[in-house]
Amino acid sequence: xxxxxxxxxxxxxxxxxxxxxxxxxxxxxxxxxxxxxxxxxxxxxxxxxxxxxxxxxxxxxxxxxxxxxxxxxxxxxxxxxxxxxxxxxxxxxxxxxxxxxxxxxxxxxxxxxxxxxxxxxxxxxxxxxxxxxxxxxxxxxxxxxxxxxxxxxxxxxxxxxxxxxxxxxxxxxxxxxxxxxxxxxxxxxxxxxxxxxxxxxxxxxxxxxxxxxxxxxxxxxxxxxxxxxxxxxxxxxxxxxxxxxxxxxxxxxxxxxxxxxxxxxxxxxxxxxxxxxxxxxxxxxxxxxxxxxxxxxxxxxxxxx
Amino acid sequence: xxxxxxxxxxxxxxxxxxxxxxxxxxxxxxxxxxxxxxxxxxxxxxxxxxxxxxxxxxxxxxxxxxxxxxxxxxxxxxxxxxxxxxxxxxxxxxxxxxxxxxxxxxxxxxxxxxxxxxxxxxxxxxxxxxxxxxxxxxxxxxxxxxxxxxxxxxxxxxxxxxxxxxxxxxxxxxxxxxxxxxxxxxxxxxxxxxxxxxxxxxxxxxxxxxxxxxxxxxxxxxxxxxxxxxxxxxxxxxxxxxxxxxxxxxxxxxxxxxxxxxxxxxxxxxxxxxxxxxxxxxxxxxxxxxxxxxxxxxxxxxxxxxxxxxxxxxxxxxxxxxxxxxxxxxxxxxxxxxxxxxxxxxxxxxxxxxxxxxxxxxxxxxxxxxxxxxxxxxxxxxxxxxxxxxxxxxxxxxxxxxxxxxxxxxxxxxxxxxxxxxxxxxxxxxxxxxxxxxxxxxxxxxxxxxxxxxxxxxxxxxxxxxxxxxxxxxxxxxxxxxxxxxxxxxxxxxxxxxx
Amino acid sequence: xxxxxxxxxxxxxxxxxxxxxxxxxxxxxxxxxxxxxxxxxxxxxxxxxxxxxxxxxxxxxxxxxxxxxxxxxxxxxxxxxxxxxxxxxxxxxxxxxxxxxxxxxxxxxxxxxxxxxxxxxxxxxxxxxxxxxxxxxxxxxxxxxxxxxxxx
Numbered sequence: 001x002x003x004x005x006x007x008x009x010x011x012x013x014x015x016x017x018x019x020x021x022x023x024x025x026x027x028x029x030x031x032x033x034x035x036x037x038x039x040x041x042x043x044x045x046x047x048x049x050x051x052x053x054x055x056x057x058x059x060x061x062x063x064x065x066x067x068x069x070x071x072x073x074x075x076x077x078x079x080x081x082x083x084x085x086x087x088x089x090x091x092x093x094x095x096x097x098x099x100x101x102x103x104x105x106x107x108x109x110x111x112x113x114x115x116x117x118x119x120x121x122x123x124x125x126x127x128x129x130x131x132x133x134x135x136x137x138x139x140x141x142x143x144x145x146x147x148x149x150x151x152x153x154x155x156x157x158x159x160x161x162x163x164x165x166x167x168x169x170x171x172x173x174x175x176x177x178x179x180x181x182x183x184x185x186x187x188x189x190x191x192x193x194x195x196x197x198x199x200x201x202x203x204x205x206x207x208x209x210x211x212x213x214x215x216x217x218x219x220x221x222x223x224x225x226x227x228x229x230x231x232x233x234x235x236x237x238x239x240x241x242x243x244x245x246x247x248x249x250x251x252x253x254x255x256x257x258x259x260x261x262x263x264x265x266x267x268x269x270x271x272x273x274x275x276x277x278x279x280x281x282x283x284x285x286x287x288x289x290x291x292x293x294x295x296x297x298x299x300x301x302x303x304x305x
Numbered sequence: 306x307x308x309x310x311x312x313x314x315x316x317x318x319x320x321x322x323x324x325x326x327x328x329x330x331x332x333x334x335x336x337x338x339x340x341x342x343x344x345x346x347x348x349x350x351x352x353x354x355x356x357x358x359x360x361x362x363x364x365x366x367x368x369x370x371x372x373x374x375x376x377x378x379x380x381x382x383x384x385x386x387x388x389x390x391x392x393x394x395x396x397x398x399x400x401x402x403x404x405x406x407x408x409x410x411x412x413x414x415x416x417x418x419x420x421x422x423x424x425x426x427x428x429x430x431x432x433x434x435x436x437x438x439x440x441x442x443x444x445x446x447x448x449x450x451x452x453x454x455x456x457x458x459x460x461x462x463x464x465x466x467x468x469x470x471x472x473x474x475x476x477x478x479x480x481x482x483x484x485x486x487x488x489x490x491x492x493x494x495x496x497x498x499x500x501x502x503x504x505x506x507x508x509x510x511x512x513x514x515x516x517x518x519x520x521x522x523x524x525x526x527x528x529x530x531x532x533x534x535x536x537x538x539x540x541x542x543x544x545x546x547x548x549x550x551x552x553x554x555x556x557x558x559x560x561x562x563x564x565x566x567x568x569x570x571x572x573x574x575x576x577x578x579x580x581x582x583x584x585x586x587x588x589x590x591x592x593x594x595x596x597x598x599x600x601x602x603x604x605x606x607x608x609x610x611x612x613x614x615x616x617x618x619x620x621x622x623x624x625x626x627x628x629x630x631x632x633x634x635x636x637x638x639x640x641x642x643x644x645x646x647x648x649x650x651x652x653x654x655x656x657x658x659x660x661x662x663x664x665x666x667x668x669x670x671x672x673x674x675x676x677x678x679x680x681x682x683x684x685x686x687x688x689x690x691x692x693x694x695x696x697x698x699x700x701x702x703x704x705x706x707x708x709x710x711x712x713x714x715x716x717x718x719x720x721x722x723x724x725x726x727x728x729x730x731x732x733x734x735x736x737x738x739x740x741x742x743x744x745x746x747x748x749x750x751x752x753x754x755x756x757x758x759x760x761x762x763x764x765x766x767x768x769x770x771x772x773x774x775x776x777x778x779x780x781x782x783x784x785x786x787x788x789x790x791x792x793x794x795x796x797x798x799x800x801x802x803x804x
Numbered sequence: 805x806x807x808x809x810x811x812x813x814x815x816x817x818x819x820x821x822x823x824x825x826x827x828x829x830x831x832x833x834x835x836x837x838x839x840x841x842x843x844x845x846x847x848x849x850x851x852x853x854x855x856x857x858x859x860x861x862x863x864x865x866x867x868x869x870x871x872x873x874x875x876x877x878x879x880x881x882x883x884x885x886x887x888x889x890x891x892x893x894x895x896x897x898x899x900x901x902x903x904x905x906x907x908x909x910x911x912x913x914x915x916x917x918x919x920x921x922x923x924x925x926x927x928x929x930x931x932x933x934x935x936x937x938x939x940x941x942x943x944x945x946x947x948x949x950x951x952x953x954x955x956x
Binding site: 335338341349469470472473476477479480483488489490492494495521522525526527529693694696697698700701702704705708709712714717718720721729732733735747750751754755758759763 | 805806807809812816823826827830831832833836837838839840842843844847848850851854855857858861873875880881884885887888889891892895896899900904908911912915916919920921929933934937940941945946947948949
């Protein structure tokens with residue numbers, strides 16, 4: 001369906017699907033983007049939550065919508081992971097990538113009074129006592145599980161030496177860490193923020209090329225161990241496959257200006273969320289890379305089918 | 306004291322008060338509509354709070370959640386449709402009272418004890434937040450496992466006279482909770498390749514089906530030309546408040562304490578608090594046979610409990626940024642956005658802000674009495690509508706409500722299926738309430754059990770190794786064997802008493 | 805429609821066995837003994853035991869397999885309950901295409917008339933109630949009700 005018929009887009013309200021429940025980090029990000037998108041495009045943007053099945057339900061709803069520019073969605077890192085587990089067939093090929101808007105790198109937390117000063121101490125202990133130090137922070141095969149497993153693999157340690165205790169998100173995992181149920185909690189720094197501030201947990205390392213602006217004292221994995229391993233949870237705005245080129249361009253332009261908007265950076269900064277941008281083809285490239293490295297780790301840990 | 310005065314000044318500003326009143330009205334509205342929960346009311350407020358100052362934003366959320374939890378009682382009593390899951394535990398009881406012509410008494414007690422429960426939870430939050438949060442933070446999956454088992458035990462007490470049928474209902478609920486991807490192993494169960502089933506069976510459409518649709522079916526198969534049971538239109542709501550407080554002070558206090566504790570524990574909120582309190586009330590009642598037929602005792606205890614839980618949930622949220630329930634999970638995000646980062650430092654560096662939050666809590670619960678009165682007065686008109694007009698309208702509300710929870714047609718399918726099943730269950734004297742408890746608690750029990758087994762490397766002893774867990778375990782086992790022990794002890798004691 | 809407890813008990817036992825067998829096929833967490841199968845298997849055992857208990861007590865009070873309620877002999881209740889099912893199915897299958905306003909008005913009108921309202925009153929109330937729901941849910945609470953053919 002070429003050009004002219006779509007010239008007047010958008011003529012009616014746009015729906016923005018969120019594959020997670022109302023109230024979470026993805027929901028908050030989507031809602032702020034939705035509000036700003038409404039200003040840029042001059043049409044209401046309705047944020048609609050489609051929760052369930054670790055994101056499968058909502059991501060499917062986005063992919064199955066009509067590619068007319070009136071249904072878009074926020075895709076999360078899970079879309080690069082689920083097809084390896086055989087939970088869905090969907091991958092980057094089923095969407096029109098618009099813009100990567102956020103990236104929260106993984107970090108490793110231990111109890112504040114734990115005997116480990118650096119990540120090297122911790123890894124050495126894991127290596128010495130396989131199976132003793134349990135870790136938590138998300139569900140089985142979730143993003144933080146893969147981050148830890150990938151890091152251990154990269155440092156030459158068997159990833160099963162630190163068995164994963166599945167939890168329903170970072171908050172229960174951190175709670176279990178403080179309560180003494182597990183020894184390690186892997187999650188992003190903003191998720192651990194309150195407990196770090198309360199001096200109940202300490203963060204040993206961040207799996208990113210740059211330090212976090214939220215906690216600049218936390219060293220990067222590269223600086224501590226020389227490992228090039230990085231991993232983070234990302235969120236990006238996508239449309240169903242086959243979105244007409246002119247609408248794609250309009251949306252990418254709008255998202256690009258939102259990313260530079262003070263309201264967006266201010267909101268994300270206050271929440272402590274990391275921001276990262278990649279538009280159109282750059283986003284696709286980023287997505288493909290993420291997809292590939294997830295596949296490698298998941299095969300190592302025995303999660304991929 | 307200086308910061309208390311400062312806090313009062315912060316709150317007693319027109320913009321804060323207007324925000325509180327508007328949010329209260331919104332909360333009453335959303336809470337009274339089936340399918341829309343208090344959590345969703347708060348989530349809908351979030352984009353609005355983007356543009357507000359910190360205190361009006363926080364005030365709006367506190368007031369909205371308190372009102373929504375109370376308002377859920379109104380349709381529960383009038384139509385047997387719990388407006389929010391927190392009212393499900395005593396929906397049958399309250400509806401039975403309405404049928405007996407006692408709607409004013411039941412709704413009056415909902416209003417009174419919701420407000421008192423809310424104030425109790427607030428008092429605990431003010432006095433002991435840091436200490437209690439410290440204790441809550443010591444809870445690991447072992448402790449949660451025992452608590453979940455205690456919660457499930459409630460299912461047997463709430464379900465009618467035949468314990469076997471209560472258990473069947475509970476197990477059916479637990480089985481429903483197994484459906485989907487939401488399990489510790491993250492593998493799809495009972496999904497048969499269906500994407501909708503991967504998301505699991507949401508308990509809100511299930512609840513609407515079990516309670517409301519089954520009631521509609523019962524109406525449709527009855528002799529509709531007959532005049533329905535005469536329903537006294539609500540009279541004076543405040544009638545008997547003094548007597549109720551005196552007569553039920555024990556139940557009310559117990560409900561307040563239970564609710565606050567359940568609220569403080571991370572992950573469990575107002576809905577579970579109400580179930581537990583209802584069960585406790587029946588278990589320790591001198592007249593348990595009256596329960597389920599329109600008896601005030603259980604309503605008093607559980608309606609106090611669910612509002613007390615709201616204040617309790619803020620304890621770990623404010624002190625450690627760990628949500629006590631799904632509502633505070635959203636609130637924490639807003640606190641960060643408004644530069645009121647949760648943590649012990651919030652109490653040290655900005656005491657006036659914390660006190661202002663407390664003051665708002667108190668105002669919101671006091672405001673509940675006049676606003677709740679108006680809401681009840683308004684909705685009592687429902688009882689004047691002829692049944693043959695009312696029932697189709699309820700059906701449409703149920704359809705939209707089941708859709709709204711996840712914006713999916715699949716919710717309506719769930720509603721229909723559970724409506725038919727619920728009808729058949731009640732025809733055969735199998736109570737539906739324990740099934741809902743099973744759906745709510747199932748994922749928590751499984752999570753706690755499986756993660757505990759992983760942590761203890763499969764050793765059952767792990768469940769007794771930690772002091773709190775061991776204590777809870779002993780209590781649970783005692784509760785289980787007490788029905789068999791108590792008659793034995795009584796028999797052993799009787800000769801001694803006679804001598 | 806009351807069944808004898810023994811019949812319900814047997815249905816539950818069969819269901820429990822099916823669940824147990826299905827659960828055995830579920831995979832474990834890699835490297836762990838306890839996985840997706842444990843909990844459904846425990847629940848199936850519980851359900852099966854309760855079913856057995858019910859079968860025993862039901863067999864003791866055997867008064868025929870099922871007792872039909874008086875309403876089942878009349879056509880009216882079947883028609884009314886069937887109409888409710890139709891209304892729900894109508895919404896599930898036609899709601900998206902026709903939109904909320906049309907689907908809701910048609911269903912409500914039909915049910916009102918079936919339950920004994922006059923057609924003009926039924927039409928009026930059906931339109932008003934549908935509008936009310938559409939405005940309150942769709943506009944105030946931002947629930948994305950299907951717009952269908954009326955609002956493109």
